[in-house]
Amino acid sequence: MSWIDWTVLIAFLGYTIWDGTRRGKEASTIEGYLLANRSMPWWAAGLSVMATQASAITFIGTTGIAYVEDMRFVQVYLAIPFAMIFICMFLVPFFSKMQNFTAYEVLEERFGLKTRLTTSGLFLISRGLALGVLIAAPSYVLALLLGLPLYITILIIGVIATLYTTVGGIAGVITTDVKQMAIMMFGLVFCFILIWLNLPEEVGFEGALYLAGSLDKLTVLDVSFDLTEKYNVWSGVIAAFFLMASYFGTDQSQVQRYLTTDSVKNARKSLLLTAYAKIPMQFFILLLGVMLYVFFIFNSAPASFRATEPVAQTEQQQIAEQKILKEYQVAHLNRKEAALEAVQNRDDQSQKLFVETDAQMNDARDAELALQAEIRQADVNDTNYIFPYFILNYVPIGIIGLVVGGIFAAALSSIDSELNALTTVSIIDWYQRLQGNLHTEAHYVKSSRGVTFFWGAIATVSALLMGETKSIIELVNQIGSYFYGSILGVFILLLWVKRATGTGALTGLISGMFSVFAFDRLFFNSITGDYSFIFPWSTVPEGYAKAVEFLWLNPVGTFVVVIVGISISLIWPKSK
Template sequence: MSWIDWSVLIAFLGYTVWDGTRQGKDASTIEGYLLANRSMPWWAAGLSVMATQASAITFIGTTGIAYVEDMRFVQTYLAIPFAMIFICMFLVPFFNKMQNFTAYEVLEERFGLKTRLTTAGLFLISRGLALGVVIAAPSYVLSLLLGLPLNVTIIIIGVIATAYTTVGGIAGVINTDVKQMAIMMFGLIFSFGLIWVNLPEEVNFNDALYLAGSLDKLTALDLNFDLSEKYNVWSGVIAAFFLMASYFGTDQTQVQRYLTTDSVKNARKSLLLTAYAKVPMQFFILLLGVMLYVFFIFNPAPASFRATEPVAETQEYQLAEERILKEYQLAHIAREGAALEAVQNRNPGTQQAFVNADKEMNEARQADLALQAEIQQADVNDTNYIFPYFILNHVPIGIIGLIVGGIFAAALSSIDSELNALTTVSIVDWYQRLKGDVHTEAHYVKSSRGVTFMWGAIATVSALLLGETKSIIELVNQIGSYFYGSILGVFVLLLWVKRATGTGALVGLISGMLSVFAFDRLFYNATTADYSFIFPWNEVPDGYAKAIEFLWLNPVGTAVVVLVGFLVSIAFKNR
């Protein structure tokens, strides 16, 4: 980056840190530090909900998915409007009536302390693990910018996020989220417009869509019902409903946002803002990834967007790499010519020629990635580097710093939100509850800041252990799917199963978690029609693939918790 971009980036990040920390001076009580005295406007809480979920993961992971695959990932979000209506109808009034600090306090009155602590503990584990991924996401960008090892950049972003979050409190988190959301949308819209205006004169927007459609990149809906398929309409509407209802309705990271509002009406408005805006925003971001693919049809693109050093260590590897890269360059040129021919003469013949040229180029690209993986003896992928590469090489000077600053600021908005939620659950559900409310407000505020620092350190270490992943955003949803369904099941027992007891809820919760981990290891062999549970300590035989993809783990967890919880409650009551 140029000195202008560095100046913009440093100024923007400096303002973000200042803006977040200056709110901390008003957080003299535990309610002020964790809930902003329940005084936040609904629109600010709503934008904070969106910013918390979006973050740098949205920039990097979602565009990368659309680039290397298609737009079917949008189906994951089809359930959000239904989930938000469900939460507004049943959970928001319940939480508002209780005037609680966390989503898990309400469990103790009905199900006892053990169930409350177990559920809160599952939240701490799931979000603690996911937070490592959220820290890793912007670290990819920083690594590309500075040329530093990924581990170093993880430490840098982890330390910055933890430092300013410890001081700011929830008011600082929400206030910065609003500004960060605006910068995030500017970056997305500007990048989309830049791609559009830099297409060749012979290629208009309709032509770009035609080329993308020819490669099935515009596929957004899959009506086939298949539990082993990650993304289809059924998993997006049914399975993802349980994920989204639990995430927005029982996850403290999100619940804490609308607990900061002053009424049921305003809490509902904050959630409905996400219900209306999230799916269109996600669709637009995926379309941006598709447009990136079309952009690089007509512009030079590396075989791998992820720089790897050293590329080749022996003469044999060097010769192999030179051969692959030559094939890639020739295939890239041929694809560009085939694309121009396809848009000028729209007929099945030119369209198929373009599809074949694209396939040949991608085969060369995959060969290069495979060679790098063989050299490094590790999985090598560049999904998370595609959009950062575009920013650094094609965005004008000055705007680069602002967009990259927006990515980092968006990342901070997720990191600080999750740190604040982890702190709230740690202090309210564990420390304060087990020790008794015997300390002063100043003590709890000081303890909250100390716990925030602790969670920041844990998350940073988690990010260091994580390493590379093919898709950041997929990994976040996968981690959540191990926990969210079971946690939602406990709240279903609380609200609608009157005969449920604390023992039933606790046994159901444990059973739900065990069933999720078991079904996650269920594999299927299409050739022999054989199902088999294969656990991590066993090698997966050839021909076997996951029988149930991760989104379906959410309804499995919920159903098992409710069924087992009900049966155990009945059995113990009859004794």
């Protein structure tokens, strides 16, 4: 980046830190620090809900998925409107009536302290792991900017985020989130327009859609019912409903947002803002990834978007790489010529030639990635580096700093939100509850800051251990799918099963978690038709694939918790 971009980036991040910490002066009480004294406007809480989920992951992971695959990932969000209506009807009035700090306090009255602590403990584990991903996400961009190893950039962003979060309260987090959403959308819209304007004149937007459609990049809906497919209409509407209902309805990082509003009406309005805006936003971001793919048909792009060099190469590997790169360059040129011809002619023969040349280029690209993986003895997937490469190489000077600043600031804001939620649960559900509320407000505020720092350190270590992953946006949903369904099941027992007991709820919760991990390790051999449970530390035999994809783990966990919880409650109706 140029000195102009560095100046813009540093100035923007400096303003973000100042804007977030200045509200910390109002956090003199535990309610002020954790819930902003329940005084936030609904639109700010709603934008915070969206910003917390979006952040840098939206920029990097979602565009990367559309680039290497297609737009079917949007199906994950089809359930959001239905989930929001469900939450607005049943959970929001319940939480607002109870006037609690956390979503898990309500469980103790019906099901006892053990169920409350177990459920909140699962939240701490799941969000603690996911927070590591939120720290790793902007670190990919930072690695490109500074040319440092990924673990160094993780430490940099983790330390900055932790220090910033410890100072600010939830009011500062939400205030900052609002500005981050504006910067995020500016960056996305600007990049989309920039790609559009830099397409060849004879191609244009309509021609770009034609080329993307020829490659099936515009595939949005898959109506086939297949439990082994990650994304189709059924997993998006049915399975993802349980994920979204639990995430927005029982996850403290989201519940805490609408707990900061002053009424049920405003809490509902904050959630409905996400219900209306989330699917169009995700569709636009995925379309940006597809347009990015078309852009690189006509503009130079490396075989690998990672800015790393192999640690060692034998002479044989050097010869192999030279051959691959030559094939890649020839294929890239052939694809460009075939694309122009396909747009001009719009006939089957030209379209077929374009698809063939695209496949040849991707074969060469895959061969390069495979060779780099062999040299480094590690996964070198570059999905998370595609959009950052475009920003650094094609976005104008001055705007680069603002776009990258938006990515970093959004990431810091999301990390802020998660840390604040983890702190709230740790202090309210564990420390204060088990200590019997014996200390002063000042003590709990001071303790909250200390716990925030602790979780920031844990999340940074988690990010270091996590390393590379094919798609950070998928990993976040996968982590959540191990926990969310079971937690939602406990709340269903609370709201609609009057005979449910503490023993039933706790047994159901434990059973739900075991069932999720069991189904996650169930594999299917498409040749022999055999099903096998394969432990995580075992090698998956050739020909086996997961029988149930991760989104379906959510309804599995929910149903097991409810069925087991009801059964145990009927067997021991007086147990608590």
